[in-house]
Structure formats: C-alpha cells, structure tokens
Amino acid sequence: MRAVHVELIDILIIALYGVVVLGIGFALRGRMQNSGExxxxxxxxxxxxxxxxxxxxNLGAQEMIGMAASGAKYGILTSHFYWVGAIPxxxxxxxxxxxxxxxxxxxxVPEYLKLRFDEKTRAFNALTFAVMTVFSSGISMYAMxxxxxxxxxxxxxACIIVSAVVVLAYIALGGLTSAIYNEVLQFFLIVFGxxxxxxxxxxxxxxxxxxxxxVPETFVHSWTxxxxxxxxxxxxxxxxxxxxxxxxxxxxxxxxxxxVVQRAMAADSMNAARRTPLIAAVPKMLxxxxxxxxxxxxxxxxxxxxxxxxxxxxxxxxxxxxxxxALPMMMSRYYPAGLLGLGLTALLASFMSGMAGNVTAxxxxxxxxxYQSYLVRGASDSHYLYVGRLTTxxxxxxxVATAYAAMRFNNIMDMLQLVFSFVNAPLFATFLLxxxxxxxxxxxxxxxxxxxxxxxAGHYELTGVAGGGSLLGKIAVxxxxxxDMAQNFWGAIWAWTVCxxxxxxVSLASSPKPQEDLKGLVFGLTPKPxxxxxxxxxxxxxxxxxxLLGTAALNLVFW
Amino acid sequence: xxxxxxxxxxxxxLVYGLILIVYGLAxxxxxxxxxxxxxxxxxxxxxxxxxxxxxxxSTSSRR
Numbered sequence: 001m002r003a004v005h006v007e008l009i010d011i012l013i014i015a016l017y018g019v020v021v022l023g024i025g026f027a028l029r030g031r032m033q034n035s036g037e038x039x040x041x042x043x044x045x046x047x048x049x050x051x052x053x054x055x056x057x058n059l060g061a062q063e064m065i066g067m068a069a070s071g072a073k074y075g076i077l078t079s080h081f082y083w084v085g086a087i088p089x090x091x092x093x094x095x096x097x098x099x100x101x102x103x104x105x106x107x108x109v110p111e112y113l114k115l116r117f118d119e120k121t122r123a124f125n126a127l128t129f130a131v132m133t134v135f136s137s138g139i140s141m142y143a144m145x146x147x148x149x150x151x152x153x154x155x156x157x158a159c160i161i162v163s164a165v166v167v168l169a170y171i172a173l174g175g176l177t178s179a180i181y182n183e184v185l186q187f188f189l190i191v192f193g194x195x196x197x198x199x200x201x202x203x204x205x206x207x208x209x210x211x212x213x214x215v216p217e218t219f220v221h222s223w224t225x226x227x228x229x230x231x232x233x234x235x236x237x238x239x240x241x242x243x244x245x246x247x248x249x250x251x252x253x254x255x256x257x258x259x260v261v262q263r264a265m266a267a268d269s270m271n272a273a274r275r276t277p278l279i280a281a282v283p284k285m286l287x288x289x290x291x292x293x294x295x296x297x298x299x300x301x302x303x304x305x306x307x308x309x310x311x312x313x314x315x316x317x318x319x320x321x322x323x324x325x326a327l328p329m330m331m332s333r334y335y336p337a338g339l340l341g342l343g344l345t346a347l348l349a350s351f352m353s354g355m356a357g358n359v360t361a362x363x364x365x366x367x368x369x370x371y372q373s374y375l376v377r378g379a380s381d382s383h384y385l386y387v388g389r390l391t392t393x394x395x396x397x398x399x400v401a402t403a404y405a406a407m408r409f410n411n412i413m414d415m416l417q418l419v420f421s422f423v424n425a426p427l428f429a430t431f432l433l434x435x436x437x438x439x440x441x442x443x444x445x446x447x448x449x450x451x452x453x454x455x456x457a458g459h460y461e462l463t464g465v466a467g468g469g470s471l472l473g474k475i476a477v478x479x480x481x482x483x484d485m486a487q488n489f490w491g492a493i494w495a496w497t498v499c500x501x502x503x504x505x506v507s508l509a510s511s512p513k514p515q516e517d518l519k520g521l522v523f524g525l526t527p528k529p530x531x532x533x534x535x536x537x538x539x540x541x542x543x544x545x546x547x548l549l550g551t552a553a554l555n556l557v558f559w
Numbered sequence: 560x561x562x563x564x565x566x567x568x569x570x571x572x573l574v575y576g577l578i579l580i581v582y583g584l585a586x587x588x589x590x591x592x593x594x595x596x597x598x599x600x601x602x603x604x605x606x607x608x609x610x611x612x613x614x615x616x617s618t619s620s621r622r
Contacts, residue, residue, distance in 0.1 A: 009582055013575065020571045027562055049564060181564050188568060192606070196599055203591055336588035338579050338596040342603075 004151050004332040004340065013341030014348065017189070021170055021352070024181050028174030035384040038175035039364045040107055040266055045177070047272035049184055051279025054263040056183035059190060060354020061144050061347055064291055068330075069323035071295020072302075072313065074233045075219025076558050078295070079288040083222075084246040087281050087551045089254035091544040094264075094277035097255055098540075099529055100435050101265060102273040103520045108265075109258040110369040116434045116521045118442030119373075124449060126369035128423045129258060130362055134395055135420075137358035138402020139413055144351040145403065151328050152344075160403050163348065167355050168396040172389055176266060176364070179356040183263075186349035187283075193346020194290050197327070200334040201297035204306060214300035222558045235483025244489025248496040252428040259361045270529050274540040281547045285554065291327075298326040301333075355399070362395045363388050422460070425492040426452020426499030433503050436523045438515065444507030452499025459491040563617070569610030576604025 032038045045053075070078040106112040110129065114122035145159040170178050205211050211220070218225045218232055225232030226241065234241070254260060254277070264276035301312040302321060312329050316322040331343045367388045376383070406413045430449055433440045464477040465487050481487040518525050531539045583596025 009578070013578065016571065016574065020567055024562075024567060181562075184564060185568050185571070188572070188606075192572070192599075192603060196595060200591060200593075200595070334590055334595070336590060336596060337586075338582045338588075339599060342575065342579070342599075 004328070005337075006152055006340065006344070007337040009338050010341030010344060013338075014345050017345045017349065018166060020185065021166060021182055022173075024185070025170030025173035025178045028178050028181070031177070032173075032175050032385070034381050035367065035388055036381075037177070038385055038388045039360075039367060041176040041180055043266055044268045045180055045263075045266045045272075046268055047275045048279055049180060050263050050267040050272060050276040052187045052283075053180040053183035054260055054276050055280035055284055056187040056190070056353045057179075057260055057263060057357030058354075059187070059350050060140050060357075061147070061351035062140050063354070064190070064194070064347070064350045065143075065147065065324055065327055067287075067291040068295035068298070068327035071292035072299040072321065072323045072326040073295075075215060075296055075299075076222050076288070076292065077219075077225075077232060077234055078292045079222050079554075079558065080234075080241060080245065082284060082288050083551050083555055084241065085250040086254060086284055087547060088246065089250040090277040090281040090284065091547055092251065093255040093261070094274050094281075095540045095544045097431070097435060098264060098274040098277070099270065099526060100521055100523075101261060102267070102270050103526055103529075105520075106265075107368050108364050109256060109261055110365055112521070113430075113434070113445070114369075114373075116518070117440075117445045121430075121442055121446045121449065122369060123374070124446065125427075126365050126373075128420075130365050130370060132420045132423070133259065133358040133362040133365075134398045135402050135413075135416055137355050137362075137395075138399040139406050139417070140351065140354055140358075141399055142403040142406040144347075146407075147324075147328065147347075151332075156407075160400060163351060163355070164396050164400050167352050167359060168392060171356060171359055171363075172392045175388070176262070176360045179360045180263060180266060182356060183353045186353040189342075189349040190346050190353075191283075191290065193342050193349070194294070194327075196339060197294045197330045197334060197343070198290060198297075201294055201301075201330060205297055205300055211297060211300050214304045215296060219296060219299070220558070222555060224559060229482040229486060234485050235481075236486040236489055240486055240489040240493070244492045248425065248428060248492040249489070251432075252424055252426075252492070252496075256427045256431050257424075258365060259357050262361050262364065271531065271534065271538060271540070274529070275538070275543060278540060278543040278547060282550075285547065285551055288554075294330045295323070295326045298330050359392060359395050359399070363391045366391050366395070418460070419457075421488070421491075422453050422456035422495070425456040425495035429496050429499040430503060433500065433507075434522070437507075438518055438522045438525060439507055439512050440503060441507045441510045441512050443510040444503045444505075447506045448499040448503030451502045452495045455498035456491050456495035459494045460487070463487055463491075563614045565610045565614035569607045569612075569614060571607070572603050572610065573607030576600045576602070576607055579603060 036042055067078060067081070101109070101112055104112055104115055106115055110122045110126035113125050141160055141164060144163065145156040148154050148159045149156040170182060202208070202211070205214065226238040229235050229237045264273045267273040267276050298312050305311050312333065313321040313323065314325055331340065335343050367384055371387055372384060426449055429452065430445050434445060461475045462477070463479045463481060464474065465481050465484050481490065515525060520526050536542050577600070579596045579600030583594050583600055587594050588596065
C-alpha cells in the first residue's frame with residue numbers, strides 16, 4: 001500500500017531541512033574543544049532553548065504517532081497522559097529537584113546517585129539506563145523506517161541508514177549543543193507541520209460540536225467516566241490513574257530520566273535550569289490539541305465518513321482499526337504537495353529529536369559514568385572527548401543493530417521493554433527519599449531499587465489481564481485487571497511502595513553519610529536558591545503555580 | 560555564545576514560507592476551498608521574519 005504520493009517539491013522541503021540540521025552541526029564543530037562542551041553543552045544553554053529541547057527530546061515520532069493513535073482509540077482521555085501524567089511532575093522537578101541536580105554539579109543523573117549514595121547505586125542506574133537508551137532508540141528507528149516505507153513506498157533500509165547517519169553526523173560534530181539546538185528547530189517544525197491538520201480537520205467536521213456528534217460520548221469527556229474501570233475506554237479507575245500514572249510513572253520519568261533531565265542540567269544558571277521544565281510545561285499542556293484531537297477527528301471520519309467517502313482509518317490485520325495510521329491518514333487527506341513535504345519533515349524531525357535525545361544521554365552516561373568510572377580513570381580530558389565522539393558512532397551502530405533485531409524478532413523487543421518498565425517503576429521513591437530525607441543511605445537506596453524492580457516483575461508474574469495474552473509465562477494469576485493499562489499502573493504503584501518501604505527500613509539499619517558530605521545534595525543541607533530579587537516570570541514557584549492552574553482549567557473544560 | 564539559534568530557524572521558515580507561497584499560487588490545489596499552501600506559506604514566512612527580527616534586534620543592541 002502506498003497511501004501518500006511524494007512530489008519533487010516535497011523532497012526539496014525535506015532536503016532543505018537536512019541541510020540546516022547538518023549546518024548547525026558544522027557551525028558548532030569548532031567549539032567542541034573539551035569533553036564538557038561535547039557532553040554537557042558547556043552549561044551555557046539559555047532557559048528558553050533548554051526548555052524547548054527538554055520537551056522536544058521527549059517528542060519522538062512514536063510519541064506523535066502513538067498519541068494520535070490513542071486519541072482515535074480512547075478519545076480525549078488520552079489527555080491524562082499530559083495533564084495528569086506529565087505536567088505535575090514537570091513542575092515538581094523544576095521547583096523542588098533541580099536545586100539538587102544542578103547545585104550538586106553532577107554531570108549526569110547516575111553521577112548524582114554516586115554523590116548522594118554510593119558506587120553500586122550509580123552503577124545499577126547507569127548500566128540499566130545505558131542499555132535502555134540504545135535499545136529504545138533502535139526500536140523507534142525501526143518504527144519510523146516501517147512507517148515511511150508503508151506510507152511512501154521508500155526502502156526501509158535506506159530510511160533507517162540515512163536518518164541514523166544524519167543524527168550521527170550532527171551529534172558527532174556539535175555534541176549536546178548541536179542536539180539541543182536541533183531539538184528547538186524540530187519543536188517549531190513539529191508545531192507548524194501538524195497544526196494545519198487540526199484546523200482543516202475541525203473545519204471539515206464542523207468544529208468541536210461536529211466532532212462530538214460523530215464519536216461516542218465517553219471520547220469527549222476526560223473525567224466523567226473515571227469512577228469505575230468499566231465506564232471508560234482506558235479500563236482503569238481514577239485512583240489507579242492518579243497514583244500509578246500521575247504519581248509513580250510520571251514522576252519516575254520526568255524527574256529521574258537523564259534523557260530529559262540532561263537538557264535542564266545543560267542550562268546556563270541555576271535559575272535557568274529550574275525554569276527549563278516549567279517552560280517546557282507550557283507547550284506540553286497544549287499539545288493534546290495538536291496530537292490527540294487529530295486522532296479523535298480521524299475516528300469521527302471513520303465512524304461517520306464525510307460526504308460518502310470511505311472510512312478514514314484502514315482495518316488492522318488483527319481486526320479493529322489500524323489506529324497508528326490516524327496521523328498519517330489525516331495528513332494524506334488534507335495536505336497537497338508542498339504542505340505534505342512540511343508534514344513529512346515534521347515527522348522526520350520528531351523522529352530525529354527523539355533519537356538524538358537517546359544518543360546524547362547515552363554518550364554522557366557511557367563516557368563519564370561507565371568508561372571514566374570503571375574502565376579508564378584519570379586520563380586526559382581530550383581522551384574523554386575522543387571517547388565521547390567514538391561513543392556517538394558506537395551507540396548509533398548498536399541502535400541500528402537493534403532496529404534490525406526489532407525487524408526480525410518483534411516479541412523479544414516487547415519483552416525487553418517490559419523488563420525495562422520493571423526497572424523504571426521504583427526509581428522515583430529512591431530519588432524522593434534521597435533528596436528529602438538525609439538519613440537515607442546507599443545500602444538503603446540500592447536494596448530499595450533492587451526489591452522495587454523485583455516487586456514490579458513479581459506483580460506482573462502474579463496478575464493477569466481480562467481477555468489478554470502475556471509476553472512472559474505466569475507463575476500464578478491471583479488477580480485479573482480489566483485492562484493492560486490498569487495492570488501497568490497498579491504494578492508501578494506496588495513497585496514504588498516496596499522500594500519506598502525497603503529503602504527506609506534498610507536505611508534505618510545502616511549508618512548514614514556524615515552531614516558535611518551531603519551539602520548541596522539533600523534538602524535542609526543545601527542553601528535554597530533565592531529568587532526574591534527576580535521578576536515574577538523568572539521565579540520558578542510562580543511559573544509552576546501558573547502552569548498548574550492552567551492544567552486544572554483544561555481538565556475542567558474537558559471534564 | 561558563538562551562534563544565535565534564532566537565525567537558522569528564521570531563515571529556514573522564511574524560505575519554506577516563500578516556497579509554499581510561490582508553489583501554492585502557481586499550482587492552486589484547494590483543500591476545503593482554501594489554498595492551504597499559499598495561506599500556510601504566509602504564516603511560515605511571518606514566523607521566520609519574526610525570528611530573524613528578534614535575532615537582529617539582539618545583535619544591534621549588543622553593539
């Protein structure tokens with residue numbers, strides 16, 4: 001199937017993007033004189049740049065395609081992944097956690113764990129994170145190649161290799177600065193490339209009222225059906241949603257994942273670092289209109305096609321609709337040659353920003369937390385700069401290899417992602433205790449992380465999903481959840497709780513670090529950044545409150 | 560800081576805008592009654608000009 005025809009003008013628009021992306025890398029190449037410039041962007045990124053990059057690094061193509069797909073599958077309830085599952089955590093990391101990350105002068109999140117706790121906690125986090133980032137960048141590379149070959153009839157191998165080479169080139173040339181600058185460009189391309197879909201879709205369907213008339217009632221209300229799992233399409237109730245997604249998973253990602261936190265750590269001052277996630281939160285709050293609404297419109301045009309046309313969404317081979325085609329089908333419906341080039345550029349941009357985020361985070365963790373800490377200590381800085389550049393190449397090669405593995409063995413990749421989710425679930429308990437309770441010890445943190453990960457795996461092994469299969473064999477099914485999402489959210493809640501309790505118990509039984517070693521790392525032993533002298537729009541607390549008020553208002557409007 | 564990021568962004572969007580305006584006027588392909596290429600081209604060109612304007616203003620004020 002070839003859903004979309006590309007003309008010369010579209011290729012020209014895509015090629016111009018490639019030229020500018022590589023141009024930014026070339027322009028920055030002279031500045032890469034030491035490893036700090038290459039791997040940490042020399043900590044001189046202004047707040048607005050870091051903020052847009054913070055958001056963009058998370059906007060992989062899978063996010064764009066996936067959120068539109070969820071819009072078609074679950075309706076406006078998908079907004080919970082933004083208004084519940086992102087914004088509160090982004091405000092928290094900016095206002096409360098950044099003083100410790102940035103103030104500690106740690107070069108990475110694992111290095112913060114080393115400073116706060118001990119070597120084994122850092123090693124556990126650095127290793128799992130490094131493996132996860134290269135694998136997920138490979139998986140998204142495969143997803144992108146598969147989509148482009150399906151849509152445009154392009155060769156999947158060419159798609160994977162060319163996009164990997166472009167990302168590799170601009171990072172190897174300009175390091176983290178180049179990745180961040182390109183992420184800002186990619187952010188604007190994503191916004192301007194997808195916005196016409198929303199406008200044209202709403203225009204055709206008769207605005208929000210017309211949309212409401214075409215889709216089921218539960219698809220246009222975000223909270224009305226959340227009292228019980230059987231009254232909403234997500235199959236989860238409000239408590240599991242708020243605690244599992246809104247607290248454990250969301251804070252675990254936005255507050256501890258080095259992929260995003262790295263952008264804030266590259267900011268040029270403490271104040272800029274704290275404002276980075278808050279600046280990112282403003283567009284994040286509005287993104288449901290850009291990515292979810294087109295999905296709901298696609299469903300509307302499928303259930304009630306306009307003017308005798310065929311249903312918009314194709315049938316999936318396994319039955320039901322092929323939701324992943326929601327955004328591409330909307331683009332091919334409304335975009336003539338020209339605008340289509342811009343839309344495809346936006347897709348490519350989102351893919352590259354997600355991949356570059358993975359590659360730069362992997363570079364830093366590998367070079368500083370693994371290579372410099374365990375393999376070759378005390379070498380000259382130019383050696384580590386060289387290793388950082390080499391890591392870009394090696395990391396990209398492993399990602400490409402993973403992409404090919406994903407092409408051959410889809411199940412193994414799904415299984416790996418499941419195992420990664422076990423590792424991620426308890427993380428936030430460790431950081432919360434580490435930053436806000438000075439009595440937390442290294443032994444406590446490490447045993448909490450390990451037992452939390454085991455609890456997540458155990459929960460998965462002991463529960464099932466109604467009518468669903470399983471990737472791994474089950475030991476026993478003690479409880480059946482109404483949906484995958486409910487199982488996932490509740491597994492995270494269990495993992496977090498086990499990690500929290502075990503960390504406290506083991507900490508109380510072991511001896512804490514002396515207080516002078518914890519200065520700058522823990523609440524109460526770190527001078528509070530004073531922002532009394534700043535204008536209101538530069539004060540993190542005020543920005544945070546405004547963002548939360550805006551999010552609350554959006555929830556009420558779409559209640 | 561060596562490079563003003565607003566400049567490449569401004570140039571790219573201005574060029575994109577001009578391409579879409581010219582292409583849209585030369586090959587009208589209305590979607591829902593709108594010449595979307597030309598209209599969106601104007602929006603992109605305005606955004607590009609705005610970014611370039613910001614970049615030039617800060618260069619001149621630094622001097």
